[in-house]
Amino acid sequence: MLRVEADDQLHPPHYPWSHDGILSSLDHASIRRGYQVYKEVCSACHSLDQIAFRNLVGVSHTEEEAKALAESVNIEDGPNEDGEMFLRPGKLSDYFPPPYKNDEEARAANNGALPPDLSLMNKARHGGEDYMFSLLTGYCDPPAGITVREGLSYNPYFTGGAIGMPQQLFDDMLEYEDGTPATVSQLAKDVSVFLKWCTEPYYDDKKRMFMKAFLIISFLTGISWYYKRHKWSVLKTRKLAYKPPVK
């Protein structure tokens, strides 16, 4: 076939995220809302296997809340003394349980498409949170001349345009516990921030370390500069004078 190929996908615009600044931390209220979105929407198909319940403590939830969340899921443990695996309520140290036992089951349940693990998704796609936000809010009708196979949806931000995941976010599909209006954009923004945190749980520490390191190193640089000048001042200010011998 001969045709003028268009770009493979649409590049997302850059959104003014509140954590963009050089010293800006992540929006933790947004992380908490994003966790709710992940739990109630995404986790039906997407695993998040790098994050444990304990990671939520002090970030988006208190210890008691995180414990309660962990206890609400059953985790397979074992073997017991009879050599059998058993189910027990989750503990803080447990990782988020995956929706499917293995990739094959996930494919079979999703029309052949494998829902990727979201733990490192922010770094795994160009554009990071801009991409995720655009993808989640960017479903639209395909342009003329493009037919999307049955079971796929058109999304201009997805490579190739045809994505296995249909639109997932809808206005008012869930109720935020802090009363934030749950519009599609709001849901997408929160879950993007949550996944940003999942990818970089050290994000806030990184910024704080930068500030500390910058202050200390610049202070020490100043001192050593002064000290060097001070020590060299004798040498640098000496004058060499040639005095010809008087005849």
Added chain:
Amino acid sequence: MAFTEEEEVTLTEEVEDEEPTEEPEEEGGDVEEEEGGNAEEEEEEEEEEGPIDPKPILFEECGESPKCAPLKSVYETCNDRVNSRSNTEETCTQELFDFMHCADKCVAKTLFSRLK
């Protein structure tokens, strides 16, 4: 030049929030036009009806902005051209991307100020 034009878009949106029915908007105006009462009543009604996603409204407005409108018409022309032919290899993907790239940039400027 371009910047001021998009600023105008922002302003009209904000004005529309407070006192609606001034200009008939395709999407944002829907709810408000039905009521036709005074501003306070409508605001209450809006809360009851559930939240309205600001992105499609902004996108619509950005599509009409002087910067993006030409690209939109190029896209629509392409759509009509391709749909009118029974046998063509042409697709309008690039036209869609060009238009959306422009509109996205404009949306991204103000969208987050409307979200929490």
